[in-house]
Amino acid sequence: MDNKRYLTPDIGRGFMLLLIAVAHAPLFHKLIEGVNEPAISDQLFKAFVVTFVDGRAFVTFSLLFGFGIALMVKRQLDKGISVNESKRLLRRRSLFMILFGFTHQVFIGGADIIAFYGIAGLLIEGLIFKSKRFKEKALFVIGTLSFLTISTGWWFLSLFKELSEEANVNYLEMVIENVIAFPITVLVQLLFFPFLFVILLGVLVERKTWISHPEQHISNYFLVENVLH
Numbered sequence: 001m002d003n004k005r006y007l008t009p010d011i012g013r014g015f016m017l018l019l020i021a022v023a024h025a026p027l028f029h030k031l032i033e034g035v036n037e038p039a040i041s042d043q044l045f046k047a048f049v050v051t052f053v054d055g056r057a058f059v060t061f062s063l064l065f066g067f068g069i070a071l072m073v074k075r076q077l078d079k080g081i082s083v084n085e086s087k088r089l090l091r092r093r094s095l096f097m098i099l100f101g102f103t104h105q106v107f108i109g110g111a112d113i114i115a116f117y118g119i120a121g122l123l124i125e126g127l128i129f130k131s132k133r134f135k136e137k138a139l140f141v142i143g144t145l146s147f148l149t150i151s152t153g154w155w156f157l158s159l160f161k162e163l164s165e166e167a168n169v170n171y172l173e174m175v176i177e178n179v180i181a182f183p184i185t186v187l188v189q190l191l192f193f194p195f196l197f198v199i200l201l202g203v204l205v206e207r208k209t210w211i212s213h214p215e216q217h218i219s220n221y222f223l224v225e226n227v228l229h
Contacts, residue, residue, distance in 0.1 A: 009071075013061060013068075067202040069203060073129075087129070090124075090128075106178040124200065142196055149192060
């Protein structure tokens with residue numbers, strides 16, 4: 001039984017969280033009044049965010065999230081915890097994430113993705129204890145559905161671009177609006193982003209030990225590098 005804490009995924013998650021924090025920095029730009037045309041520095045920052053945050057950080061964090069769930073379940077089963085108890089612990093953890101995300105979005109305001117990860121945890125619960133073959137089939141189905149919903153859904157979201165513009169409302173009105181927007185936000189994240197696909201991919205990656213024991217695959221990395229050169 002391997003109870004060692006792996007440093008690689010922890011560092012990866014921490015660095016991706018740092019980039020995700022960078023992604024939310026533009027929210028403070030809305031506090032500045034009188035800005036009509038974004039400066040060149042703002043445009044460069046936006047390009048950086050799109051390339052290294054939207055294109056990398058969210059996806060990498062989702063992969064590590066799935067890896068972490070699979071590793072946690074594996075260690076629980078190695079300790080003799082029953083499958084039903086492991087499911088209960090995963091379900092409780094996911095529900096707390098949904099509660100935290102709901103509180104964040106409704107009462108504090110701003111974008112939230114924690115609740116989505118809680119929903120993803122509940123969905124993954126039904127797959128993580130299945131066979132490898134079943135998970136691979138589920139990955140293919142989810143990947144195909146994600147491709148269809150993402151490629152056809154963004155034009156639909158663009159029709160409601162005006163609705164995303166904030167108006168001057170008091171705190172109570174903001175809370176009511178956020179309660180209504182909360183399930184819509186989670187649904188959009190589920191359908192129009194590939195996060196669920198990547199999370200399940202992370203569950204499958206855990207079996208490969210690429211993240212937990214990268215030193216075992218160094219020779220393969222050098223082999224690929226030699227082939228490419």
